[in-house]
Amino acid sequence: MIAKNKIKSSHIFAVQFLSAFCILFAQRDYSVENLFSQDAFIQTLRYAVYFLVLQGSEDGLVLAHAWWRGGGAGTRGARRRAARGAGALAAAAAALLCLRQPLLQPDFALFIMASLAVKYLQTAGAAAAISYGAGMACSYYEGYLVTVLPNQGSDDAQGFQAKISTFESREGVVFPVRRLFIVITRSLYCPPDLALLNHPHRRGATIEACQSLDDVSRSVAGVIGRVYRNTVYKIVRPPAPPAPGRAPAPPRPVYLAAECATPLHTLHKVKTRSQLYDELVHADYEEIRDDFCAMLAEIIARAPACRRAVELVYYDDTDEEQNLAELLLQRIAEIEPEFDTLTRD
Incomplete structure (x- = not known):
């Protein structure tokens, strides 16, 4: 108690x-x-x-x-x-x-x-303290990522990358990078739709929600058949300047699976309702976020199931010069430089 x-x-x-x-x-x-x-x-x-x-x-x-x-x-x-x-x-x-x-x-x-x-007498034999952010990262990995990413060996669900292949075949599209892009916003704000992070008055690439990958159903902590779902987004790029005498041809959309980190979404709610939580009134939420990101990156690097299945993308949503869609395109280009020429074959 x-x-x-x-x-x-x-x-x-x-x-x-x-x-x-x-x-x-x-x-x-x-x-x-x-x-x-x-x-x-x-x-x-x-x-x-x-x-x-x-x-x-x-x-x-x-x-x-x-x-x-x-x-x-x-x-x-x-x-x-x-x-x-x-x-x-x-x-x-x-x-x-x-x-x-x-x-x-x-x-x-x-x-x-x-x-x-x-100090030695105080720390010897004492239980190791874990920061709030690091604990959030451990819970996020064990409670979510290990459920949606690897194939758990059951008949009702595929692994994450296999679900992307199924989506590609069904919709006739190509994912240049078959990974889950987790967007970390500086302000901790996690919109219900990543398209809300587009800049409506700026010319450039935009991100739009499509459909979802196949659901994953798991019985967890007394909840029978809990459903986990990942959303597919497409990045729409403006057309390049046309050659003389030719109409502009817009580049094809770039598809990816992306979402925000739900623990940071919860942390943002705690921050906005801090009057309910006396212990967190003076909390350094930026430090909590940084601890979460650092610990999650370490876990991903150590976990074979996540090492090549997750990309953490840090997005400063307080900077009007930054564009989430373009930031995601840059990360995709770093992983797969020839992403524009990829086909489903």
């Missing part, structure tokens, strides 16, 4: 702050004058430097490891914390130097060892 009266971190901070003042004033040789003396100010600054150096080294190792593994995706929180910490460290160090005080004292090594020992 979730505790309804969970204590807030701000309350804990206030109690700790007041406790520190009480301990100081309880000492016989301490007074208000001592509290606001230059020596107390210098020592407070020096302890702040110690703490910020320790925190900065941890954030730096996290960022270096993420960069070494491939670009630093999903490290928004560490980057933001490192930036704030660097600013605070620079300010504290500058104040000490202005007062002609050394940044570090011999007790620095003792402070580091004590802090590391306490």
Whole structure:
């Protein structure tokens, strides 16, 4: 059961702050004058430097490891914390130097060892924490992708790529890339129809919904015959400038299976109704999204069933210069450069 009266971190901070003042004033040789003396100010600054150096080294190792593994995706929180910490460290160090005080004292090594020992005791044997976004990615993979992508060995459903082949034969069209394109929008907005992301007043490629691939039926968690469905879209491109004396001929449509990630659709609803969720009022939704994308990309890279069946497409829907249809065309061209000449043979 979730505790309804969970204590807030701000309350804990206030109690700790007041406790520190009480301990100081309880000492016989301490007074208000001592509290606001230059020596107390210098020592407070020096302890702040110690703490910020320790925190900065941890954030730096996290960022270096993420960069070494491939670009630093999903490290928004560490980057933001490192930036704030660097600013605070620079300010504290500058104040000490202005007062002609050394940044570090011999007790620095003792402070580091004590802090590391306490942190080890706190983390040793403790359950590993998982971020909100990473948990969403795991649930999305296990609860959805492994159902709609691979052939589960049953008679009522084909694998995802086989369903695309069936659609091609039935409709007489060609999918240049037989993968599921998952669109990740920057704002988290996931429209009911991807055509709503077209720019109505801009000339260029547009995306339109067609039919759906064959349904997948699974009995899941007590629901008998739950239906899963993927929508087929076509990208319509404007005609190229015609040759002299010839009428413009529009390029043939480009077909693909595409959709938004439903966990991000849910997260967007949570964001817009944050008054219902006290714990998430101050959540960093961009960080949650980045964690989701980074974890999902790692899962896809490790999972044989998804490695060549899913494409994550990041679309900045807040930038009017971006065009989703053209972005998808660029990704298709990267995977299949000759997509315009492909046939069903």
